């Protein structure tokens with residue numbers, strides 16, 4: 001296999017990609033050619049306009065992580081960061097003070113915003129930023145159109161009993177600590193796949209859904225018109241890795257998001273949510289963690305090939321082993 005396409009969100013997807021590239025470079029992923037190339041279709045519904053700048057968290061997390069500029073403790077933003085602009089904005093009482101924009105990170109958002117203002121589409125802006133960061137993959141926004149995830153939360157002060165916040169406020173300021181009563185991805189139905197996105201799926205030798213959030217990361221990519229159809233028609237096997245281990249997410253807020261759309265918070269629940277390609281869904285195979293091995297038969301009965309392997313991305317070799325298990329599953333699934 002030479003052409004691998006990965007549908008990625010932020011941190012979980014970026015860590016998976018690190019291990020995948022590590023495995024390709026070291027030849028520890030049987031079935032992937034030494035010169036295999038990875039194309040990443042990244043979620044852009046986390047994007048937010050803040051202080052007049054367009055911030056693209058999932059694109060930047062993949063770009064910084066694979067370009068070795070990421071702050072590994074936070075999992076987002078730049079290493080060796082300073083926060084003077086953020087402090088100065090707070091001193092002026094300018095909101096939002098809850099969204100952490102580091103000084104180095106702001107340069108990325110200024111370049112992106114200037115290029116967007118000059119009329120360049122997000123895909124070309126992303127390619128230009130990657131000229132500096134050299135992530136070692138082709139990084140494609142899922143769409144060049146503006147798409148934003150918003151979350152409805154309870155608010156007894158409002159007549160409707162609800163208030164809508166941007167996803168970033170739900171996650172960063174509220175820490176996903178209140179139920180997401182509704183998740184609305186503004187602009188998604190009207191969006192078009194970005195340049196190269198459909199081809200990256202239909203021309204692939206393998207398509208991978210990494211352990212990103214099935215609702216607000218992979219789910220939004222699947223919601224871009226024509227993407228789901230491309231996954232259903234591609235000759236490539238489509239294999240996913242469960243972000244739910246032992247009944248909860250490893251990081252992030254997948255549990256809250258799955259609950260808000262009524263999907264069981266389990267490895268099998270997410271597999272059923274994505275669905276088997278033989279039944280109108282998008283999956284040929286689904287990797288679950290060893291702790292959830294009891295669910296293997298149930299998932300196979302849903303028409304999805306399934307193996308239970310360790311899914312903790314503790315280091316690049318562990319992640320490369322996950323990628324190897326995904327390739328093995330893909331080869332058996334077809």
Ligand code: FO1
Pocket residue numbers: 010011046055056057058060061076077098099100101105168171172252
């Ligand atoms: N996450 C936080 O928990 N706190 C922040 O202040 C924060 C700021 C931020 C700025 C730029 C960026 O690219 C990402 C940032 N994130 C922050 C992470 C972001 O919320 C997540 O990467 C995704 O949007 C959710 O997976």
